Amino acid sequence: MIILLKDKVNENQVKNLTNWLEGNGFGLHISKGQNHTIIGLIGDTSRVDMDLIASLDIVETVKRIQEPFKSANRKFHEDDSVIDCGGVKIGGGNFQIIAGPCSVETRDQIIDVARAVKASGAGMLRGGAFKPRTSPYAFQGLHEKGLELLSEAKKATGLPIVTEIMEANHLPLFEDVDVIQVGARNMQNFELLKELGQTRKTILLKRGLANTLEELLMSAEYIMAGGNNNVILCERGIRTFETYTRNTLDLSAVPVLRRLTHLPVVVDPSHGTGHAYLVQSMAMAATVAGADGLIIEVHNDPPHALCDGKQSLTPEQFDALAKGIRNVLPFAVR
Amino acid sequence: MIILLKDKVNENQVKNLTNWLEGNGFGLHISKGQNHTIIGLIGDTSRVDMDLIASLDIVETVKRIQEPFKSANRKFHEDDSVIDCGGVKIGGGNFQIIAGPCSVETRDQIIDVARAVKASGAGMLRGGAFKPRTSPYAFQGLHEKGLELLSEAKKATGLPIVTEIMEANHLPLFEDVDVIQVGARNMQNFELLKELGQTRKTILLKRGLANTLEELLMSAEYIMAGGNNNVILCERGIRTFETYTRNTLDLSAVPVLRRLTHLPVVVDPSHGTGHAYLVQSMAMAATVAGADGLIIEVHNDPPHALCDGKQSLTPEQFDALAKGIRNVLPFAVR
Amino acid sequence: MIILLKDKVNENQVKNLTNWLEGNGFGLHISKGQNHTIIGLIGDTSRVDMDLIASLDIVETVKRIQEPFKSANRKFHEDDSVIDCGGVKIGGGNFQIIAGPCSVETRDQIIDVARAVKASGAGMLRGGAFKPRTSPYAFQGLHEKGLELLSEAKKATGLPIVTEIMEANHLPLFEDVDVIQVGARNMQNFELLKELGQTRKTILLKRGLANTLEELLMSAEYIMAGGNNNVILCERGIRTFETYTRNTLDLSAVPVLRRLTHLPVVVDPSHGTGHAYLVQSMAMAATVAGADGLIIEVHNDPPHALCDGKQSLTPEQFDALAKGIRNVLPFAVR
């Protein structure tokens, strides 16, 4: 971290600052120019409150050199992390497709979809039991009942299950869940992240609607700071001004994240575009761009889905998509 | 709500849809044009899942006419709501300034600031005990200890206290808190909103970083749907591409919200701009634009504040601001 | 187009509106509901000023059903357009890579790069002679001299040339240019678009920094309305909050545009990401997503490039990229 002081600062104030920094365990490298004094901090600056320093009277600006995330940083963990998801591995060359309906609706629906996506090559089953909805009057999911049906589908097919949590108090209900998803709207629900950091469950962390990749990594850091390193990152589209798509899928997030972190990165082209007709092309593009996996909405009866039907594939469409993925996977840039 | 069907739809499918809509209690007004069929829904469409209908095979597009929020809607509650905040009223012509430090740090700090802002005309005291921070390594607030110090400051000055909650489990600690703040990052933490809807506490709901005003109102609706009508809305700046300010304060939110809802609207120019030198002009502009109140960061020693010092005013600056507000309040557009 | 009138409107006002619409040559389909009257317009509504109608006193809202663009619309031109670029074809299955330096600097530079990219499989040469720069003090290109050097490179290699225009007055200088590029900042320079519509030159139209795809298509429509149908669209990244990339490349633009229009769509991953290390993965992803071509910055000495060196590939890197493209092109989703 480099601290640039203002023109003509008082020597005492500078002394106070440098004493305080040294007291916090940093080595300092001070350089006095004609107009400006520059202080370089040596040590682990991820623990420095950059805003606090920037707010000091004598400071013109502060510039980080190191990234503010540490456990997630590839600099300190060169190899790809391989994360276990109920017996299925993801990362480090293990590519997985997670598929299933937006919401769990009935026993038949979830088991039928699970069988179909497994037959087409999916490695995990997704399905929502707790659904975050903008309106309190919209369908909010089957809750406990939904989790039970997911467990039945897991028993029937052997597929590990992925489903979203919305509150830490619900954790006891998630015992049989293999991968706990944190949705976009909870990416900065820091209390939830802290409590998930206390578990050893695998967490699938989705990027927030208007969040940067650094903020996504800082949220992963919240989980890892608690000792839980089983984190998968998910690009699911960001809010932009475009209206033909529900969100704008940021595929450059894949190679950027792969450079910055050792954690696996998956892509959700269903939420990321909001339209079934865009899912296959974006899924294949994500694969070629180096993603470690995909999350795809599949429904046996999209027009009757209780939520997000517009973006769901039929099992037949999913089968074609899975074939397309196998075609391009050997050429993925990694 | 108007549902526009696609060209050349199958009569049976239309029949299925209209039966289902009627079964859900809606009156229908059907109009067949040369190419398109239009269905008008009569009844309370705030309870309709618009996305579900839009996803149906035969539907081209759906257009809401009514707003999707109901309890918060001024159409059904013409008069301004007046909300009680521990004996102080806000809304319906009651203008309030809420002032205090970003974080509670020490007994002396919070009591000194409370006395100063009261003397200058503040009606409530703010101070953070639980702080949402992007980094797990940044200062997170004094927690219970912070709440205790706020209570002491309340006892010492008589000012009602406003402070942020980050998890529903913490509610028992907030008994003595007069106004519970939901921060921008939790605006769509729907489980938290639902639990706050079960209390009768006054809730100050901040707009999310990249959320629309309709989404803000839908989040208010989550609280009100639980029976708690004591909601104050807060504009605190949105994320834009501008870099000279921390956020972009959207002052048009004030007259827009005042038209759409009966709930009081307050503005936070401290977080909304991120710089002390911008607070007075934006506070006065917000007042003239018709806000019901302001939230202002005041610190007795801004350069040493443990967070957000850059945007805090000194008590002297706050006193000048309060005078400015009194000058323009009579001319506010309401 | 559907016009929804307000509750309780005056019959005379409705009569005035319907007369005026009929006078403008539209057929009307009027439907009176319990509360609302709906007017459906039959005819070519791309020529209707939707804002004007929305502004009328008696109108609640207006909803387009047809897209507002017509010449560019795939509905009226089902087959892909194949556009000639100085003898090289693009679109309708003809995939092209356009490569070359950001700026033309010297004869040796541009001829060396042209030979190298041709050898690797590029179909056209790009190079900037007029450079739009945020600062008036930054390098603005070699102007006429740059165009001459491009012509020499064309003679030396046979590659058609692509270069940017910034003002219609410069058109006489562009005689030997095969494809005239309109940059992102000029996407809504409507006077320039109109004058390019009067030529029969092939125009490569880049999407603006914060523009929607509909706005891009409306700008194409400006050119086509003048009678020039030789338009290629280019996705080059949009402005978002992300900071690890210079822009956010919106690859879903490719399948969306391919559905909406018959015009070829190319992708610029160099400007779209701003970093050389991201170009190959995004170029391959764009190809798989169905793009008709790519624009890639290649420089024989990136660290000394006079502009945008950070995102340029070396000829060796470009050769590897071109091989990667050939690998995945057969699997492109189209």
Add this chain to the structure above:
Amino acid sequence: MIILLKDKVNENQVKNLTNWLEGNGFGLHISKGQNHTIIGLIGDTSRVDMDLIASLDIVETVKRIQEPFKSANRKFHEDDSVIDCGGVKIGGGNFQIIAGPCSVETRDQIIDVARAVKASGAGMLRGGAFKPRTSPYAFQGLHEKGLELLSEAKKATGLPIVTEIMEANHLPLFEDVDVIQVGARNMQNFELLKELGQTRKTILLKRGLANTLEELLMSAEYIMAGGNNNVILCERGIRTFETYTRNTLDLSAVPVLRRLTHLPVVVDPSHGTGHAYLVQSMAMAATVAGADGLIIEVHNDPPHALCDGKQSLTPEQFDALAKGIRNVLPFAVR
């Protein structure tokens, strides 16, 4: 400017860089730390191509200390600029309201509106003759005829006239125009800016839809670099995700710009909000925030306006607005 070099750089490369910088006339202050070398540039860095330096192999990052704009910079011109607009002054305490219709339509319309707004206190008349429209099929203005009608209105009332230019070739038609407006979509039409820099006309430069304030100032710099210092800046709303307003008016732009530059700053609440009901509150808020003037759309028959009727005030509404402005102007924060 501070250049931070990468870890372990080759001494020769550093020598090359420092020689090149010194050859460009900069004094250097070099500081070698344990890991990093920092080079401070002394001299006029507004002329440095920061991107070029950032792209060099050995450079980790570059940080500006000085702003990249110079002629517009308040640091080198402490006093407010007072700009002449056909005899009327703006800036330095001279507050002006510019009012008139979006488009000039007929002689009666423009003269009637001019008389009405003059009677209410407007200091200048606005009216569009060349209209930038997203669609080539929308009304584009009366062109030369519109300019003639504006001149007649000027003769009839004595009000200086403000109108938009869309292409430098049209300049000869603008002889009688007192203030030439550059619209949001042309803010980065650099060729147009350069040619306006060659005139001595007063230019009203509007902020682009998604541009930062620094970019706005760099565009002003283009005009001033040609020797024309008669520039007025205009905040007119930026594109955000909000849908209840057409744009989001960024009122913090007023105090931010007043700190950064000596040029006058005006605010356009009509385009900035898109709705007549929001204009008065935002106009008054802008005034209190310290604006040097306002641009307000006024039409004698808003529902029949050929464009932007939705946001126009009637002359009566404008008269009330002007009274409101006079009430709060004495309290403006400046």
